[in-house]
Amino acid sequence: MVSEAPPFWWQRPGVQSALLSPIGWVYGRVARRIMDKKVRKTIDAAVICVGNFTVGGSGKTPTALTLADAAIARGLKPGFLSRGYGGAVRHARAVDLVRDTARLVGDEPMLLAQKAITVVSANRVEGAEHLVAEGCDLIIMDDGFQSASLVFDQALLVVDARRGIGNGRVFPAGPVRAPVIDQVRHADALVVVGEGDGADPMIRMAARAAKPIHLSRLEPRNAAQLLNQNCLAFAAIGDPGKFFATLEQANVRIASRRGFPDHHHFASDEVDDLLAEAELYGLQLVTTSKDHVRLMSGHGKALELAQKCAVLDIDMVFDSPHVADAILDAAIASFKRRRAGV
Numbered sequence: 001m002v003s004e005a006p007p008f009w010w011q012r013p014g015v016q017s018a019l020l021s022p023i024g025w026v027y028g029r030v031a032r033r034i035m036d037k038k039v040r041k042t043i044d045a046a047v048i049c050v051g052n053f054t055v056g057g058s059g060k061t062p063t064a065l066t067l068a069d070a071a072i073a074r075g076l077k078p079g080f081l082s083r084g085y086g087g088a089v090r091h092a093r094a095v096d097l098v099r100d101t102a103r104l105v106g107d108e109p110m111l112l113a114q115k116a117i118t119v120v121s122a123n124r125v126e127g128a129e130h131l132v133a134e135g136c137d138l139i140i141m142d143d144g145f146q147s148a149s150l151v152f153d154q155a156l157l158v159v160d161a162r163r164g165i166g167n168g169r170v171f172p173a174g175p176v177r178a179p180v181i182d183q184v185r186h187a188d189a190l191v192v193v194g195e196g197d198g199a200d201p202m203i204r205m206a207a208r209a210a211k212p213i214h215l216s217r218l219e220p221r222n223a224a225q226l227l228n229q230n231c232l233a234f235a236a237i238g239d240p241g242k243f244f245a246t247l248e249q250a251n252v253r254i255a256s257r258r259g260f261p262d263h264h265h266f267a268s269d270e271v272d273d274l275l276a277e278a279e280l281y282g283l284q285l286v287t288t289s290k291d292h293v294r295l296m297s298g299h300g301k302a303l304e305l306a307q308k309c310a311v312l313d314i315d316m317v318f319d320s321p322h323v324a325d326a327i328l329d330a331a332i333a334s335f336k337r338r339r340a341g342v
Helices: 015-035 060-073 107-112 124-133 180-186 200-208 240-249 268-281 289-295 301-308 323-339
Strands: 046-052 078-082 118-120 138-142 154-160 189-193 213-220 230-235 253-259 284-288 310-312 314-318
Touching: 015 180, 046 060, 046 323, 060 078, 060 107, 060 138, 060 154, 060 189, 060 314, 060 323, 078 107, 078 124, 107 118, 107 138, 107 289, 118 124, 124 138, 138 323, 154 180, 154 323, 180 200, 189 200, 200 213, 213 240, 213 323, 230 240, 230 268, 240 253, 240 310, 253 268, 268 284, 268 301, 284 289, 289 301, 289 310
Parallel strands: 046 138, 046 154, 078 118, 078 138, 154 189, 189 213, 230 253, 230 284, 284 310
Antiparallel strands: 213 314
């Protein structure tokens, strides 16, 4: 998958998506066969997969962190499983916050590891077994919904309410990872993040399939520190616009905004430009926690940029306070049935 989404993916279907649709049809057929795979590995722990319909961000990582908080509050030992996109690690290993960097293990695992033990592995079965060996009784997968390598006890599909699934076409004609109807068929619930009507088609599809629909929002935890300042906001995430909108909803003044491709490692000239613009106009630099951990893995000016940035921390908040516990209950009940051979 590519990290920089072509603009036409998020526009009404046109010539470019039409020309690529035959390839998308083939890709979708392969993805469907993989998802329908019957032989999947069972793990001796409850498994929750947090995935999304499309390439790029939708709110998976905040959802995974919220579920981990709920699990820890119940006395469980959760562990995160990640492919470590953007990192160099392939064989299963636990993230070490002292020695590892985003370049080695990926930016999202560095964030997840601040909450609970996190294993990165290109082989998800190997990674899951590593977590079980570490004593985890709950595995939360950040992505991997379409991989079909593990038996899931709960499979969640996260969708952004503002931009939905773009043009709705399957990769590379659009951002969708597999035919939408097949993804909904394999999901246990839909998590809708934010406000807007972009996710309405998926909500209607999930409702017709009698799948639970959980509404949620992203709430800034520390936006007050940025009030009364003019900010230069920058982000290299799946949807930088979501970050800018979150700042604006918190009444943060954005004097300048810069968006970059997801998982982007900033080049020296980009770092210089950001530092120079902030100094010239007296702006407070602000970015996401994911971008910050990526900058901290750099050297020289990248570290200087990281140190001068304010970091906007966010929390995923479900509209109903009981949603996270309900998801955990369903996963644990499924695991118990699975272990009993029912």
